[in-house]
Structures are given as C-alpha cells and as structure tokens.
Amino acid sequence: MEQTLYLDRHYSLVEACKRGDRKAQYELYRLYSKSMFNVCMRILNHMGEAEDVLQEAFLDAFQKIHDFRQTSTFGAWLKQIVVNRAINQLRQRKVQWVEVEEAEYVGEEALLQDETEWEVERVRAAIQRLPDGFRTVLSLYLLEGYDHEEIAEVLGISESTSRTQYMRAKRKLVEMLST
Structure with missing residues (x-):
C-alpha cells in the first residue's frame, strides 16, 4: 500500500x-x-x-x-x-469511566435540536466544570475531531462508553447552561 x-x-x-x-x-x-x-x-x-x-x-x-x-x-x-x-x-488521576450497556445509548441528535446561542466564555466555563471523563470525551470528539472508535482506542474504553460519556456530557452541559 x-x-x-x-x-x-x-x-x-x-x-x-x-x-x-x-x-x-x-x-x-x-x-x-x-x-x-x-x-x-x-x-x-x-x-x-x-x-x-x-x-x-x-x-x-x-x-x-x-x-x-x-x-x-x-x-x-x-x-x-x-x-x-x-x-x-x-x-x-484514576478517572472512573462509567461502563454502560449499548441499550442505554440514546440518539445524540435529539439532545441539542434547539440550538440556542450561548456566549463562548459561558460554554467554555461550563465545559471546564464537567467531570474529567465527560470533558475528555466531549473535547476529543467536538474540539479535536476524533470519532468514537478513536476515542475508545486512545482512552482504553469501549466505543459505547465513549458514545455514552459524550451523550451524558452534552446533557450535563445543556443542564448547566440552562440554569
């Protein structure tokens, strides 16, 4: 090749x-x-x-x-x-990854359908307050351009765990920004 x-x-x-x-x-x-x-x-x-x-x-x-x-x-x-x-x-730091069943995975697209414009600094601050596991997966996926297969390989977790951590991170971020 x-x-x-x-x-x-x-x-x-x-x-x-x-x-x-x-x-x-x-x-x-x-x-x-x-x-x-x-x-x-x-x-x-x-x-x-x-x-x-x-x-x-x-x-x-x-x-x-x-x-x-x-x-x-x-x-x-x-x-x-x-x-x-x-x-x-x-x-x-001994990050504790939460292993979950694939069945718990919910479509990511539904979480942020209503794209509200938030200030960049507010979003950045909220991301910084996320738990390590959530923040790492979210950063690698959204900001660094890794896919879930690559994240799973790099972090030593399953692909479904990567997807779930990402989904939960987005959900937590939405919760933090809507209060």
Missing part, C-alpha cells in the same frame, strides 16, 4: 531539528505551543498539569523527531503526542 507524504510548511524546521538545531526547536515550540497548550487544557482542565504535559510532549517530540515520517503534518503528529500525554496524565 502506498503512503501519502505531506509537504509540511514547517518541513525545513523539522529537518533542522533532526540535525539537532536548537533554534529550529525553539521556533517549532513558538509556532505550536499555544495551540497545543489549549489541547492540554481542554483535556486536563488544570493549568499546572497542562503546562507540565505540554513541556513533556515537546521533549518527547524533539527526542523522537527522527521517527516523524511525513505521513501527516508535523502539527498533527505533535498533537497526537500531546493528546496521548494528556490522557496519560488524566489516567493518573
């Missing part, structure tokens, strides 16, 4: 990093740190942990830069490292 190679706009920086260029590492850090920090915050909801995870993820990326094969963009590759690190940090 033929693999697609992506020509990344930061290709020259990645190549310089592979040669050990510290300035190139700093430049990649400068370009990606803010967005990757936001990913950490959406998953962890704790500034100190997010900062630590971000630093560890960049260290991992720079140590493993020779493994980057351009089958995705550098940003996508880095984001995967960041998400995995954040999820591992979350696991260290």
